[in-house]
Amino acid sequence: MIESFLPMLAVAAEPFDSPEYVFEVKWNGIRALAARDGGPWRLWGRDCAAYQTRYPELDVLQKLPAGTVLDGEIVQFQGALPDLDALLGRHSLACPRTIAHLCRQSPVNYVVFDALYEKGRCLFGQPLETRRASAEQLVRKLGEPRVVFSTGVEGRGRVFFEEAVRRGQEGVMAKHRASRYLPGRRSAAWKKIKPVHSLSAVIFGFRPGRTGFRSLFVAALRQGSLRYVAHLRVGFTDSVRRTLRTLLAQRVRAAPVVACPERGVWVEPDLYCRVRFLEWTPGGRLRGASFAGLVHPSG
Numbered sequence: 001m002i003e004s005f006l007p008m009l010a011v012a013a014e015p016f017d018s019p020e021y022v023f024e025v026k027w028n029g030i031r032a033l034a035a036r037d038g039g040p041w042r043l044w045g046r047d048c049a050a051y052q053t054r055y056p057e058l059d060v061l062q063k064l065p066a067g068t069v070l071d072g073e074i075v076q077f078q079g080a081l082p083d084l085d086a087l088l089g090r091h092s093l094a095c096p097r098t099i100a101h102l103c104r105q106s107p108v109n110y111v112v113f114d115a116l117y118e119k120g121r122c123l124f125g126q127p128l129e130t131r132r133a134s135a136e137q138l139v140r141k142l143g144e145p146r147v148v149f150s151t152g153v154e155g156r157g158r159v160f161f162e163e164a165v166r167r168g169q170e171g172v173m174a175k176h177r178a179s180r181y182l183p184g185r186r187s188a189a190w191k192k193i194k195p196v197h198s199l200s201a202v203i204f205g206f207r208p209g210r211t212g213f214r215s216l217f218v219a220a221l222r223q224g225s226l227r228y229v230a231h232l233r234v235g236f237t238d239s240v241r242r243t244l245r246t247l248l249a250q251r252v253r254a255a256p257v258v259a260c261p262e263r264g265v266w267v268e269p270d271l272y273c274r275v276r277f278l279e280w281t282p283g284g285r286l287r288g289a290s291f292a293g294l295v296h297p298s299g
Helices: 056-063 084-091 096-105 128-142 157-166 238-249
Strands: 009-012 018-025 030-036 042-044 068-075 109-118 147-149 152-155 172-176 186-193 197-207 215-222 225-232 265-277 290-295
Touching (some): 018 128, 030 056, 030 084, 056 128, 056 147, 197 225
Antiparallel strands (some): 018 152, 172 186, 197 215, 215 225, 265 290
């Protein structure tokens, strides 16, 4: 039996071109490795937790040849684009009856981008382009619509990134064509390239902590009105924490100026900050939001 292992991870990078790299869509889903090694098929994630009971529609992976391990992403599509929020809601379920219903109503796909074992032979030491060729062939032979191969392009990373973002994808992965697979390690041979947006938001509350505050609640204009958009937990330097501790303490008020589902200490809405984020969620919140500095209200 092939033991479960952790997936290889990437580092963040800016868009670039290079003939030494293959560029593919960064699928907005849940990373998972799939194995078929003689017994029942298996599916596990970054913490090696078993996923197969959560996604029974992927039991088509049982048809893979014995001694196969694939790396890929579980994706729930809404039209042509992944719907991460719907997938995360599905991922947290434990009731077999509910899972079976959603399995029929809105099944997921397994998008494959690497082959790590073939016919029981470990491929970790093989170059990426060799492993991807094996993965593509395995997916083609499987012939199941729930399992698809993640195609890519070589060299033209900037154009590929711009086109992927224009279509609404999360970003792009750039992988060195000669890279070996390093289980559980983050390597510069693999790069994740995402668009980073920013906006000006008003601070209307905080969660207290030992340094004065642990995190901030911010609001921004959405459809003509001020609305809660993010809970900022990262991006604060020690200097900024000291400044904010004093400014927040001077502005405490009894109630928040906008509706907020969180509990906190509320402040007058006259402190503005720059917020970096990856994208808007369908619910009007900022995904991947971080504090990027205080700003003047006009900037």
